Amino acid sequence: MTTAPDPAMTTAIAASDPAQAAAAPRVKFSSHGFCIDHPDPLLGEQLMANALGAVDRDAMEGILRQLVKASVSGGSPDQVNLSFMLSMVKSLRPRDSVEAMLVAQMVSVHVMAMRCAHHLAHAKDLAQHDSAARALGRLTRTFPAQIEALNRYRSHGEPAITVQNVKVEDGGNAIVGNVTQHANVIVSDKTPASTTRKAPKTAGSRRGRASAHAERDAQA
Incomplete structure (x- = not known):
């Protein structure tokens, strides 16, 4: 019997008995x-499968x-302990087999960490x-690593990078607007604005132009 998570059934349960679905x-x-x-x-099996993110019985x-x-x-x-663990798994809403296994590990690591703390x-x-x-140190270091792994898996391994402070030197270009970078893609909400600056005129160039003008005046 297949007991894959069924959003339609969950919706029907919520409509008939919201407390039971929650x-x-x-x-x-x-x-x-x-x-x-x-x-x-x-129905109990279906609810449990939905809570655990299980694809079948x-x-x-x-x-x-x-x-x-x-x-x-x-x-x-x-x-x-088990009731707590099931509640935590459901609150994290695993969506497929990978998330189901990872979330189960996360709640188990937390329980073990609290046991070590005791x-x-x-x-x-x-x-x-x-x-x-x-043991407590190892478990508490593992838990945030699992959270990061879950977040990366849910975002398809492309963590967003936000750039706030950018310094642009002479001759450089800057993008004006919010920038989000994913792997090899940079997306901006505004068009690039060039910040290229003209090099300042040097004293030598001014003297060269003055000599050229003087020579033309003398020939005239």
Whole structure:
């Protein structure tokens, strides 16, 4: 069964029950594992797929299973952790498989970082303190790198560069207006304005012209 994100179905759900469409899908744990907690199993799967950015049922179940494992606390999956992670994934709105995997990693890294911060605060000796501090440092450096990767992927790898201060020397050209640069393309909202300046007249050139005038006067 295909459970790819369906904007039309999401719109229909929002029209019939806005609160249901706004809430992140929930997962219920049992002795046999876990399942999507929804009165309509098919609709529950569709909502979960939409939230995770999954392209089909296999992708949805795979990412969900990975998030369940990442939510483990004290040796077993944690309902509060998982609900938080699902809510964060939905708020980031992954749009395809790449974004779905990256966003799942991001929320997992955040949860692990907070877990390391807890261990650091409760370290009982220097070894525990150093171990937790190193792990926390690595995770907190990874998280902004993941944010940058997601932004670059969503902008097709062409980050915008805004130039604010430009100095133009004599003989140079400047573009008047806002400039946005993407890879090999520069776009301006106004036409180029030349700032080429004429070189100042030197004393030698003035003396040359004066001598020429004097010579013509003498011949006359």
